Amino acid sequence: MTQSRPIFSCRICGDAPEVASGDSAPIFPYWSFTKTVIAICALKLAEAGKIDLDEPIAGQPFTLRQLLSHTAGLPDYGTLRDYHAAVRNDEEPWSRDDLLSAAMAQGRRFAPGQGWAYSNVGYMLARERVEDVADRSFACLVKDMICEPLGLRSIALATTREDFSRVHWQAAMQYHPGWVYHGCLIGTAADAAWLLHALFTSRLLKAATLAEMLHRYPLGGAIQGRPWIDHGYGLGLMSGRVGVAGRAIGHSGAGPFCVNAVYHFPDLEEPVTVASFSDGQSEGIAEFAAMKLAENG
Template sequence: MTANRSIFTHRIPMPASDARQVQGTEFFPYWSFTKTVIAICALRMAQEGRIDLDRMLTGYDFSLRQLLCHTSGLPDYFSLPDYTKAVAANEEPWPAAQVWQAAMAQGRLFAPGKGWSYSNVGYMLARHVIEDAAQQSFSCLVQQMICGPLGLKSVQLAITRHDFDRIHWPGAAEYHPGWVYHGCLTGTAADAAMILHALFMGELLNEAKLCEMRVRYPLGGAIEGRPWTECGYAVGLMSGRCAEVGRVIGHSGAGPFSVNAVYHFPDLPSPITVASFTDGGNEGVAEFAAVQAALRD
């Protein structure tokens, strides 16, 4: 674990210079990296024959795969002014039915499969779909499918304000994780990196399902203030390229007081996975830190 001012990174495998350093014990919110975990659980259930990713969901005209790829046409709740005001005022989270109704009142953005638009409300529904199919909570699925097999001890689903008491950033004291409607996992940087590294090392999904997860929807080129030179989205994964390191696959995340970047770099001489966490609201800071950590000898 290394720290530079308020930036925390963990790399797998560690550079030789870090081999004797003690693993950091700070806990962070994983924010939208939780989407990657939701997608892993869905693909694992499909691998086991418990769910069909491409069947139209009951009562809807889109599939679970389209929710996971942001191609369902659903809007987002982040665009709702009342949502932003309520979070800023430190109110209690709305019931899920209320946020769904408010988001859907904006109207569908496009027909399923005919476009791409990032949708947190889509992942809220995706989580409910896999919970219903498994007859288990998302938290239990994460423990059974990921944390148990990998021996991870720090990862927990935050549900109440009290669950954010252990978070490193002081801003957590002013936030209710219930405002993240698909769920907000928390844990160490090391465990976030381990989840993604294990995924790409074939420890969580078989080869066929991992290949499915990596199928990407291209979105464009460079993003100002961020390291991306090519962007796309796969199944629960941001997927593109950064000039210095080649392909970059993982997920960034942001909340009111911190950001993170958890990425796998498959084109380096040895595949490397990095989890980077920092305070503030600029995802580019965490992403650049992840790229720099991946390049260290």
């Protein structure tokens, strides 16, 4: 697929990153790749015996595993017109309780465990559960569990407009990261790729835990305008087949002004991990770029 937009990418195989465009290190919003990091934190707590993924959350009919796999039956705030209008108008984010009330007024989608529906609300609740059990903020958990052990210096949790002023695209100046209610990490393409590469090279989770994370809910075949031949969702991980590259496992993300795709390709002769970022609103732009870079280097 021919790309007319500038793509900022990083490709990692083995232990050496290969920066694919530009010689600087711009900062990007990770958008929904943050979900992968929330899931990693939850699973690390589970490995330590501090959290039970299958225990019903107090006062709720669903479990943390169901939140992480989008099978809790919760609605999403992405379907709210007023939410999108407020973002377009560059308003200040709603309070957490107002957002939750507006989203839940749409009604539950299905009984927990009886279906699949993508829900940012679910990941907001998952992050809160992880923070409650750990008695630490998500930002601290990311720093201590992931960034410091891996030497990732650029990654941070954006919570203010000032934080987003560091983002590569000028449009970020008219966006408050508080509109991403599960949290929005920011960082370089290289650090996004290194983080996911570490997951698949036994630097973050035990093999049995990674297997749990990879166990997916199948969602069907091709998606129009995107490279997927088949796709599904695990715990914080999108996965499926994307043609010659075989399986792709990671997460895409999109916001009002840019998109990203951070994926590991385990079926290539030498498995690689790629992070691609572009302006625009179609995740397929970044996904096709990531697939091409994985295949061709």
